[in-house]
Amino acid sequence: MIGKAQSIAHTAVALEYARSKFNAKEIHRNGVGEELGADIAKEFEMVQQLNPNCKNNTLAIILSPTIKDGQEMNEVDFREVNDEFLNRMDLNSRQSVSYLHNDAAHRHLHIYVNRVDVYGQSYSDSYLGARTGKIAREIAEERGMTIGNAAKKELEEGQMKEMGKDIQLVLKSKPSSKEQLSERLWDQGIKLHEHKDKNGVLRGHRFERVGESGAIFKASKVAPDLTPNKMMFTLSRIARGAQIENENSYQNQYSI
DSSP states (O other): OOOEEEESSHHHHHHHHHHHHHOOOEEESSHHHHHHHHHHHHHHHHHHTTTTOOOOOOOEEEOOOHHHHEEEEOHHHHHHHHHHHHTTTTTTSSOEEEEEEETTTTEEEEEESBOTTSSSSSSOOOHHHHHHHHHHHHHHHTTTTOOOHHHHHHHHHHHHHHHHHHHHHHTTOEEEEHHHHHHHHHHHEEEEEEEETTTTOOOEEEEEETTTTEEEHHHHHHHGGHHHHHHHHHHHHHHHHHHHHHHHHHHHHHOO
16 A cells, blocks of 8 residues: 655645545545535535635545555445554544545545644645655554555556546547646546646647646646647647538538
């Protein structure tokens, strides 16, 4: 099992992605009563107002066993891992919610915790990734689970595959511009980044899964049709296809 974590500001987007993913199941909640990501984020915000200086005020954590270990675990096992992790990280008394993603070959946990407690104290995110990794390894070792590079590689491969599917889903919605594409990707919990050189020339596109530490991949890895030299052609082709469909629909509607 591998553990990754970061502090984020886009709580609602990350929560809604984790909550609404196909086959996702909530397995834990503490101090929240709402269901939708935006509404849970508002519950977090009510407490976060006690410490306005804390900007990236939500902890986004992912715990991912290897494919083999994940397939052998049931929901009780995942709940136990979740609870033990929060307890050892001293996060068990804060507002939190956890979702199990039941991808056939990549079962994993998404955990979101309010950095600000009811006294207005913020949880330190210094060395957060290192501490998360350490606790995840300890729990995995105690449970006889695989740790190290195998788990890391499988997590990365799973993230890329999942992101690629979501990007294709967005393309099927027929965005007609880069701005529209970016907006629809955001709705899927994906942020589009432009990589420019020192002269301001666009050199590449990267896609980031909001709320997943390290989940930033080049377009060539997850969406070859959206590399800089192909994106405009791809969007133009989509726009032209949509135009033809509209013309055919109009002709069929008024034909005798």
